[in-house]
Amino acid sequence: MLLKYFPLVLLLAQCIQAAPTSNGATTANPNDPTQNELEQEAHNETIKLLNALFRAQIAYFSGVRVKLSSSSQRARDIELYVSRLREAITETDLDKKNEMWLKIFEQFSKSPLLLNKPEETGLSNDEYQALLTDSKLQEIAQSFIQDVSTYFWKMAQISGKVVELGVDDYFNHRSMQHQ
Known part of the structure; x- marks a missing residue:
């Protein structure tokens, strides 16, 4: 089930890497309070999305x-993965949170969490597949897709405001030159 969302997660990773950061943000006019507010809004939305x-x-x-049986290897693998995710939620610095997310994502892509090894899960392939595609788990995935959609919508709105500010600044600057 999660594998069908893998391309979306890759796209999300690229967008988050391109998102404004606390120490890497650049502004056309660093003294413009509206520009600073928009950057802060984009920064906060990115943190919210990562936490979601x-x-x-x-x-x-x-x-x-x-x-799963609490004594199974897969249950221990999942507990370790979940503990890393919880740690990432508590991080407040966007750059560090982003680094943690990329590291967790890389570890996840190499992990066997979605693969069944009966000796590690205690389940047959069919049982593990049914477990991974449980309707409640599908609801969680759908909710995340909605969070991503909301994020992209908000970022598009912020980007539109930034473009509008840039165009206004350009025309204001040109009109000043012609006076």
């Missing part, structure tokens, strides 16, 4: 973990 991503994964994998 972490919470969705925590909810999803916690739902998987409770249906």
